[in-house]
Amino acid sequence: MLNRKLSDYLFYGVIVLIIAVVFLIRSVTLGSLNDRIQQLENSNISIQNRNDIIELQVEQYKDVQINHLYELYGKVPNFFSQADLTYYTIAQLELVGITEEVDYQRSVYVKDNVTFPDSSAFADLTDDFKIVEVQVYFNTLDDAVVKDFIDLLYASEQVFIVDSVEYTTPDGFNYIGVTLNFFAFYTLDEEDAS
Amino acid sequence: MASKRVYQKSVNGNSDFIYVDLLPDVKRARQFNVNVIASLFLFIFLSFVFIYMPFRTATERFEELNAINNDLRHELELTQEEFAGYEINLDTIAFEEEIDNLDTYKVDFNNYFDDVILVIDAQGGKITYINYSASNSTMQVTVLHSSPFTFNILNNDLLELSWVETSEFSIPTRTGDAVLYSSTFTLGVDRDVK
Numbered sequence: 001m002l003n004r005k006l007s008d009y010l011f012y013g014v015i016v017l018i019i020a021v022v023f024l025i026r027s028v029t030l031g032s033l034n035d036r037i038q039q040l041e042n043s044n045i046s047i048q049n050r051n052d053i054i055e056l057q058v059e060q061y062k063d064v065q066i067n068h069l070y071e072l073y074g075k076v077p078n079f080f081s082q083a084d085l086t087y088y089t090i091a092q093l094e095l096v097g098i099t100e101e102v103d104y105q106r107s108v109y110v111k112d113n114v115t116f117p118d119s120s121a122f123a124d125l126t127d128d129f130k131i132v133e134v135q136v137y138f139n140t141l142d143d144a145v146v147k148d149f150i151d152l153l154y155a156s157e158q159v160f161i162v163d164s165v166e167y168t169t170p171d172g173f174n175y176i177g178v179t180l181n182f183f184a185f186y187t188l189d190e191e192d193a194s
Numbered sequence: 195m196a197s198k199r200v201y202q203k204s205v206n207g208n209s210d211f212i213y214v215d216l217l218p219d220v221k222r223a224r225q226f227n228v229n230v231i232a233s234l235f236l237f238i239f240l241s242f243v244f245i246y247m248p249f250r251t252a253t254e255r256f257e258e259l260n261a262i263n264n265d266l267r268h269e270l271e272l273t274q275e276e277f278a279g280y281e282i283n284l285d286t287i288a289f290e291e292e293i294d295n296l297d298t299y300k301v302d303f304n305n306y307f308d309d310v311i312l313v314i315d316a317q318g319g320k321i322t323y324i325n326y327s328a329s330n331s332t333m334q335v336t337v338l339h340s341s342p343f344t345f346n347i348l349n350n351d352l353l354e355l356s357w358v359e360t361s362e363f364s365i366p367t368r369t370g371d372a373v374l375y376s377s378t379f380t381l382g383v384d385r386d387v388k
Contacts, residue, residue, distance in 0.1 A: 011229040018233060022240040029245065033252045040259040047266040054273045061287060062280045069286055075293050120329040121385070122299065128292045147304045159296050162303055166325040185296060187289075 074157045078187040080132060082110045085184055089134055092156075096148040098138045103175065109135040114183070122163075122183065130186040133163065139175035143167060146178055159185050301328055301385045306357055310335055310381075313351045317344050322376070326383075331359075333381045342366040342375045352379060357387040 089108045098104050111133040116123040125131060140146070146165060153160040160182050167178040203209035303326055314321055314337055323336035339345065345366050352361045360382035366375035 007229070011233070014229070014233045015236060018237045019240065022237065022244050025241075026245045026248065030248055030252055033249065033256060037252060037256050037259060040256065040263055044259060044263050044266055047263070047270055051266065051270050051273055054270075054277050057282060057284065058273070058277050058280060061282045064287070066283065066286050067290060069289075072286065072289055072293060076289075076296070116329065121331055122329060125296070125299065129296070147307075150304055154300065154302075159293065161296070161299050161328065162301070162326075163329055164325070164327045165303060168323045169321050 073187075075159050076129065076185045076187055077158065080112070080130060080186045082112065085110050085132065085134060088158075089136060092149060092152045093136070093138065095152060096145050098140065098145060098149075104138050104140070105177075106138045107136070111135060122161075125185070128188070130188050132184045132186065134182050134184060136180045136182070137177065139177055141170055141172065141175055143170055143176070143178075146180065149180065153182055161185075299328070299385065301383060306333065306383065309355050309357070310352065313355070314348065317348050317351065319344065319348060323378070328383075328385070331383045331385065333383055334378055335381070336376060336378045338369065338374045338376050339366075340374055345375070345377045349379065352381060357384050358382065359384045 086108050089110075090106075093099075093106060093108070098106050100106060114131045114133045116126060122131065136149075138145075146167065150162055150165075153162065163181045163183055165178070165180050168176050170176045198215070199213045201211055201213060203211075307324065307326070310333070311321060314335070317339070319337045319339040321335055322338055323334070325334040326332075337345070337348065339348070345363050349361050349363050352358055358381050361379060363377045363379045366377040368374070369376045
């Protein structure tokens with residue numbers, strides 16, 4: 001038979017054991033349930049956000065008439081051909097009267113993979129497009145040719161942006177040299193993007 | 195107190211014997227039973243307060259969240275169907291927006307240069323050199339004029355052009371034998387001007 005003192009100790013031990021067991025059960029059952037509640041809350045927030053985004057996109061774009069992809073590729077081609085760009089530039093020069101005659105000293109040089117310093121206005125565009133620089137030089141007696149050439153570039157289906165123009169104004173008797181650089185834009189290849 | 199029992203073999207008392215239990219007759223402590231009952235009640239009470247009630251609350255919360263989750267998923271399905279119904283292609287939209295963004299980099303050089311020519315002509319000046327750079331957002335124009343004091347007026351007039359952010363000019367220098375002064379204006383070009 002247990003004596004009284006031992007019995008008391010046993011009682012206290014049992015109380016401690018009961019409290020421990022209760023809190024153990026509580027932590028196991030509620031812990032698991034709270035985890036599932038937390039997962040549900042996160043899931044609800046995530047679904048609600050997706051819902052909001054899609055609803056916003058539907059609201060924003062449902063009436064937008066999107067150009068067909070081939071039209072967009074006409075503005076920014078997905079394929080770069082140095083020869084095509086060179087011949088296109090020469091064709092525009094021919095249209096404004098800059099032929100291959102010796103007097104004009106026409107030259108077209110296409111420079112691939114242009115890089116820009118951070119200070120350049122075009123630095124941000126390198127993330128979205130492959131940018132190709134076309135360097136054009138020719139002689140002329142009339143600087144209106146320069147304006148006509150720029151007008152032709154801006155009227156093209158493909159997007160061109162004039163980067164620099166440099167010339168001295170003509171006196172009507174002597175040829176002046178015109179240096180004109182412009183950019184052509186292409187979609188980024190996966191290799192370029194990486 | 196030791197228990198004593200008499201076992202009788204016959205009526206005359208022969209061979210009778212007495213069984214004496216010398217072990218102490220100790221009663222089981224009542225305290226132990228009370229402890230068991232108290233422990234049981236304590237277990238029940240603690241279980242109710244710390245397990246059942248929080249569990250019930252958490253379960254209700256879980257069911258409520260689960261119902262919201264189901265509603266949201268259903269709503270998401272409907273929104274996705276609506277999105278698909280409008281045939282919205284986000285890649286194409288993003289591509290078109292990038293191309294539209296490209297247009298903001300275009301500077302209408304011809305119009306800008308015409309503005310400069312008008313200002314210079316109005317003051318009787320003559321442009322001899324032009325150097326435009328879209329990358330640096332600058333336009334350099336060298337001007338000839340008979341009066342060295344007119345350059346300051348020209349500078350003020352150029353600053354009034356909407357697309358001119360800044361304008362500086364070099365100290366006018368006399369050119370050759372002619373009584374003409376030359377100065378180069380450097381204009382800061384704002385390509386975002388409306």
